[in-house]
Amino acid sequence: GYARAMQRLVRWLGASEANMQMGHMRFEPNINLHVTRGQTTYKTPIVEVKNLNSFRALENAVSYEVERQYAEWQADPDGFTLEKQGKQNRGYDDTTGQTVFQRGKEEAHDYRYFPDPDLVPVVVDDAWQDAVRQSIGELPLARRQRYMDACQLTFKEADALTQDAPTGDLLDDAVTAGADAKRCVNLLLGRGAALANERGCTIAEIGLTAGALAELAGMLTAGQINATAAAKVFDKMVETGQAPKAIAEADGLLAVTDAGQLETWVDEAIAANPQAAEDAKAGGKKRKKAFGFLMGQVMQKSRGAADPQRVQSILAGKLGAE
Structure with missing residues (x-):
């Protein structure tokens, strides 16, 4: 309002x-x-x-x-x-x-108002107003609309990112550095907003830099890290100031894309859960739940490092596509 x-x-x-x-x-x-x-x-x-x-x-x-x-x-x-x-x-x-x-x-x-001789009249002419408009920069409602138009953000997303100027600046600077806007928004309004809420501050005040945000978003886009691991990296880079890739490498959070390793994990999950595998193969109502369970088992075996899309593809190949 x-x-x-x-x-x-x-x-x-x-x-x-x-x-x-x-x-x-x-x-x-x-x-x-x-x-x-x-x-x-x-x-x-x-x-x-x-x-x-x-x-x-x-x-x-x-x-x-x-x-x-x-x-x-x-x-x-x-x-x-x-x-x-x-x-x-x-x-x-x-x-x-x-x-x-x-x-x-x-x-x-x-x-009973009366003129104060110490307060001289202020003449607000068109030239002065134009100069102020030029110097004042982009205002929040204009930025919100820009995010909706240029970045295809929802009203809710754009509104959240324009509660204060520095938070929007983080997004703009990360996108200027080459990051995907939507990836950055998901990070900012996910773990960024959660940390800000815990600390009672704005997203811009949690200690995140645009460079780190852009790097982490780029890793997600390139498939070098999955969303679960990205959340862990986000928290640690805010806490320590370390670069996202360095954190992911040190903590073993880089996505595993090696087909052989992924297939091994899938085979182990299927062997350990034969009933779920049968339910997934049978189709019908049970398939979705069983398939999701097996996906979770693979991710657990990989400690969250497996590429979910590739795991899904391998599972579908072994259990039959729906």
């Missing part, structure tokens, strides 16, 4: 941390209804709900006010109007979920 987009923009620009619990940001929505009955449009009194410090409070306060104002207008269509009652300030009670009248709202002249 609008409020979350505003918080994201403020953070993106570095104007504020916009932490509502810390008092960096508050919302004071103005609510009134325009109700048309017949040829007449009625305007209910404008209510400003003060000092809301959470998105939940904002949503609940606005929803309550809409219902309250409509009910009061229905009870007195000619009396409950902006013209007759003016504007008012109300507070929100988290416990009851209701707004509470505080006072009538003053007009501008009631505040």
Whole structure:
């Protein structure tokens, strides 16, 4: 919604941390209804709900006010109007979920504003605005749309990667280095998001570099490592700062693609589980479960290093393709 987009923009620009619990940001929505009955449009009194410090409070306060104002207008269509009652300030009670009248709202002249001689007028001309637009860089909603258009990301994926600028920069820099965007996204929103959640920080703050991300994504694309092993490498490279390939080599996580070794593991799995092999050969409802079980046995024997696609192909050849 609008409020979350505003918080994201403020953070993106570095104007504020916009932490509502810390008092960096508050919302004071103005609510009134325009109700048309017949040829007449009625305007209910404008209510400003003060000092809301959470998105939940904002949503609940606005929803309550809409219902309250409509009910009061229905009870007195000619009396409950902006013209007759003016504007008012109300507070929100988290416990009851209701707004509470505080006072009538003053007009501008009631505040007795006067010019301050130390504050000179600021003229915002077109040239200044154009210069700001040129220097401000890509904003979050524009980047989100770019990810959806250029990288074929879903809205959910693109939205998650544009919660802050540095996380999106990680993706952009890795792709510029030659990595596949979708591979990078899966890594960032998989183990990257999990680690960030554990540490209470953004994905960009977990200690990942674009170079390491690009290298690991490239290893996945080349079939040098499978997804399970990649998750282990990801965690270790974030923890130690080591290069992905060095970690995979040292920990024996590089994918095994040697046909002879893969076939040996497959044969051992079939020999150790004859009933599953028979179920897989028989087809029908049992095949999928039995086939998956045997796949798991092979991956277990290889300690996760076997290339899953090649294992699947070898198993299908021995058990019969469905």
